[in-house]
Amino acid sequence: RNVCVLASGDPFFHGVGATLARKVKAQEMHVIPAPSAVSLAAARLGWALQDIETVSLHGRPLDLIRPLLQPGARILALTSDAEAPAAIARLLAELDFGASRLTILEALGGPSETQRSVRADAFDLENLNPLNVLAVEVESGPDARVLPLTSGLADHLFDHDGQITKREIRAITLSALAPRRGELLWDIGAGSGSIGIEWMLAHPSMRTFAIEADPVRAARLGH
Template structure:
């Protein structure tokens, strides 16, 4: 991607215009005048057709869209226009281009977003509705939002998205959820289709559609709890898994915050990475795992639990695999704690204020944590969990292996 433009005397030259299905008729006089004054216009084929007549040089967005940015930036100072659907700053080109062009050099003329139009059609309060996009994103991205009674508005990738979402809902125990497809809102082709996820109408759907979901959870539905420590059954694993109770304490010790990056060293099933990302939509994790079969399992678990794009896999053995990775806000070491130099490498990788948490169940791992505690301080604790289980015809406590946990914040 191109570098942001350097500051210069502010003079708007780039116009970003949201255009609806009503085309030119829906534009304000100022937006229409800016479009007429532009010498070059970029947009999708549909946008350019809606904006006719145009006298400017026109360009269809390439794929990937970022390939157009150098040519746009090269026109600095010349009247240029970018066309987008609805509100360009809500999952649109506006937010991307504003990272490259100083806002003082941009004029923007947004239209109602698809979310606003859909809420108006349905009578839903937008402030109480989750707004998501599946445009260019994995379908399972909606999984964390599937909460009983929730209302979701989802930007579809194309005409196949509603049926794919309906199938996902049925598979996960939400078959009675109501889906409403709102096609080409605001224009002559507008159409609304509704039905339950089970038996959702099979018909051709316009690629330009927004999907509304009223979530109904059946008994036993796979609802992701909002608390840390998901049940172990949520994760495909080979036994190399931080168990639910220990995971809940570990997440608390890591102290996740919005937009933070985690290194999950010796990630196993990826449970810590995944739950880190579930804490906030902007959180990201790098799952470092040496064994290829576990690496593949992490990818499947991340997809199944709705964070496939935010858990990135680094296949390799630490500390070698840590070289060149982005600086983390926090590091969890769940495997290989006793490997020579690993904890030192993790401490060195953190920025000031960064957080390191390491768990050990072996005597060798515990010795490494005791040494680190003695050298640099921090917090050291032992965690123990016992669960009731059958003992003959009676019930008794069965103790899990105790976990030694060391937590440290870099000065």
């Protein structure tokens, strides 16, 4: 029996296509993709796709945008709803990226398509369409917490009570572990969780199971 599944945009870019492909062979599907929301947003802004960062925050933690916050970077983020752009703006302001320019592209490809721009630290837009893509032109302030592209984050970037693998030892440890895409780390006696956090920063597919006997430290890891 033939089944038709209708989906907006490109079903294989954070869409239903990947879900179907886990159950149905590619040879048994006929997929007709349309431009994705990211492609449409880049076209509206005149941004080259190969030069930007993309991230899906749809139903996912906003902190996933943190590693992408590099001075001068351009980011296109898929959001969950109308409230997400304001929440991301608050996060940027807290991290001293408040001067970043945000452009919210709403209802892309539809008759009510529109876009509005504002600085992150002056976000005052209301009545946003829940179907939106957030474009970020990153501007960092003097106290911006820019995450380095290599392991060995500064100790003060972690919430800890002194039980932390120091920066230099952590960098050596992660180098020896040599994380590879999709791997899982068991961090037994996690303490501050610094090893596991940097492990997961290596790639979005990385995961960590942290085990800590101290209840206070364990609670901190849960946050």
